[in-house]
Amino acid sequence: MRKIVVHEPGSHDKLRVEEHPDPSPARGEVLLDVRAAGVNYADCVVRMGLYESAKKYVGWPITPGFEFSGTVAALGEGVTDLALGAPVFGVTRFGGYASRVAVPRHQVFPLPARLTPEEAAGFPAVFMTAYYALFELVRLRPAMSLLVHSAAGGVGSALVQLGKIAGCRVVGVVGAAHKVEAARRLGADAVIDKSSEPLWAAAERLAPEGYDVILDANGVETLRQSYRHVASAGKLVVYGFHTMLPRQGGRPSYPKLAVDFLRMPRFNPLDLCNDNKSVLAFNLSYLFHRTEILREAMDRLIGWVEEGRLSAPPVKTFPLERAGEAHRAIESGSTVGKLVLTL
Template identity: 70%
Template sequence: MRQVVIPRAGGYDRLTFETRPEPTPAADEVVVASEAIGVNYADCVVRMGLYASARKYVGWPITPGFEFAGTVHAVGASVTDLKPGDRVFGVTRFGGYSTHVTVPRHQVFSLPARLDMAQAAGFPTVFLTAYFALFELAHPRPGNTLLVHSAAGGVGGALLQLGRIAGCRTVGVVGASHKVEAARALGADVVIDKSREDLWRAAERAAPHGYDVVLDANGVSTLRESYRHLARPGKLVLYGFHSMLPREGGRPNWVKLAADFLRTPRFNPLDLTGDNASVLAFNLSYLFERRDVLAESMGRLLTWLDEGRITPPPVTRFAFDRVADAHRALESGTTVGKLVLVP
């Protein structure tokens, strides 16, 4: 099998390829021959050496990647409900950038009829992230108003669709004019193009009494104002810190990173109580071992997919050998939807 291996933290040149023997599954494992591999911003953070769970679970060298789609290549002795040739997709805690991925059985799902391989490979991470943020943490009520940053991205687009299912009014924020229609198509009731208007003035016009839930993966660039624009009570849900990281070059600016770290708001429990507000955060990579959460979340998502209530994000395909180009494009902030590697 062939896989991407990052020997140590760095830029795009750290994305090297190695050929290794095909894996043999343990009793409860499935080996999938990948036909498409999802690319996520977290993979770029892994490459830079800044992803905490990558250091905790793997270290260096590491093969990034959280999601894949393909055909079953082999199954372990205790796996009786899948066989070689079955079309599947799934999630993995790292190791996804490979022509063959080995995972526990509970992390693999039958390929939905509505999705091709590339769409399926780009589906689980963004929708599981959005589902956990909205339904496990925020618990919005019908009629609530949500502010969704990065609304034309993979997770942002999933949040807009799930917000519609929850009966909420959604205000999406995009960073470029070519992303406005994408956010509208995904269900945003209002779209703020922060490249053409002041973000927070527009946010106040859209929700004069504040937002019941704000979903923010930007970090320091918006975090303080996101909290300030909550309704009372309100919930701020964090799932990333993208604005602390580079848009080009592929390497962190350590001076900027340190300055942004110092500028990042610290939320005092006494202030939170007085403000009648909540700040919630999570990292999806820590949750894959929670079979109950994964089964329930994916079960509901696949039901909504089958009913046509959610649609996969638009996909841009990159050949496997162009993994560096995929990272470069994703970090630029200009992409819409998901990027997928095709072995």
Template identity: 70%
Template sequence: MSARKVVIPKAGGYEQLRVENLNQVSPGSGEVRVATQAIGVNYADCVIRMGLYASAKEYVGWPITPGFEFAGTVDAVGEGVTDLSPGDRVFGVTRFGGYATHVVVPRHQVFALPSKLTMEQAAGFPAVFLTAYYALFELAHPRPGTNVLVHSAAGGVGSALLQLGRIAGCRMVGVVGSTHKVEAARALGADVVIDKSREDLWKAAEAASPKGYEVVLDANGPSTLKDSYRHLASPGKLVIYGFHSMLPRTGGTPNYAKLAWDWLRTPRFDPLTLTNDNTSVLAFNLSYLFEQRFVLEDSMARLLAWVEEGKVVSPKVTTFKLDDVAQAHQALESGTTVGKLVLVP
């Protein structure tokens, strides 16, 4: 099979996703080349395609091959890599370049495939679980019994947050956008599930935790940020890791008038108000953290131990062929999917 990759030549809709031949690169010193069998698809990949992902512009520019995570077999190792051999089953992370049949990354970004995960599950594991882990354990630091509100609770990161919150002993309240996602959220550890398609989100949130939430995890952006902050307890932490509501659900290209309006209505948090309210607003972008070895190694060590213990299960996986990458993006942007989408080359 020829080596191939998905290339986005310039910002745009689904038509910009093109599958091209890949000129394979030999791994350098301390690097590993992996022949991929599965590739995780994340909402950030869609944002990259639209030309709105800041770190993609900073690190790569156009053209770009998106993709943050993959699973497969070691194809070749560079000088100094002595603990992996061709044929070893692995999964890992990459800062862009993942949508390809072969990926070259530094050794510390690759991990042995756990016995309890398939290739497809492993390919969809790192981005969502590392995001959830960093949000919850590195930034929020919840104590047992903490009331935690999770938006988009049946999605990739949301479902990871529910599981990690349960491990931390928190009381997890999950918000979902449609009724068919309620059971999925409950099964993953939500003590209360709010179906905002059938009930008023914030009335239900107040009923579930009348004194507010010590932690709210929000990747929606301006559609919920102001109310998420208003429903914090004292002390409370709002953790932000995305702005999904600013972006389209259909069509694949941004509405720039809506983007501008959403930018204007995004709350600005004043330090004096934060101090008086006894609250914190925290935010991060996982793509800036891949070079931080402690983030990858410590987080993944704990996550994989929980996988082996059966405390963490991979999200439900839906697969697409590499040639059907546009359909995968369309499905993810629609907001109707549960769990993770994975490309299979």
């Protein structure tokens, strides 16, 4: 089989296509012929050597990739409810940039009729991240106000749609004019283009009392102000730190990382109580073993897709051999929707 292998941390040139023996499915696993694999910003962080769960579960060398679509190639002992050749999609704790991958049965789902294989490959990681943020960490109520950073990106576009399904008022934040219409099409009630207007002045104008939920993957650039703009009894949900990492070059600046670490806001429990606010954070890659969470999330998400209430983000594809180009594109911050590798 072919797969991308990263032998040591570094820039885009560390993504190498190699030939390896096919994996064999263990008991309770499914072997997949991969047709497409989703690209996430986290994959770039893995390549740079800064992703903690990658260090914990794999080390070097490593094959990035959290999500895929394809067909069932073989079944491990004990798996009897899937047919060979069946179209499926799912998640994997690393290893997705490969023509074959073996994963536990509970991480594989039937391909929805409304999604192409390429759309499906870019669906689960972002929508499960958004689902966990909004429906596990937060109890949404109709008419709540949500502020979604990076609202035209992968997770951001999922957050906007799920927020609207829950009956919330959603304000999206984007970083360029060409992303405004994309966020509006997803259902955002208002869109702030921070490249053309002051972000926080606009946010205050749209929600003078603050926001019930703010969802932030930017890191130090916006976290402090995000917390300040959370309403009383509101929640700040943190799921990434993108602004701490480079937009060009593919290598982290360790002096910048050190400065940003020192600038990172610290949330004192006493202040949280007195402010009557909550700060919540998570990393989806630590949750793949939680069968009940994955099943509930994907059952509801697939149901909403089949009902036409959720749509996959627009997809731009790259062949596996051009994974470095996909990483450059997603790191630039200029993309809309999802990037997907095709095999």
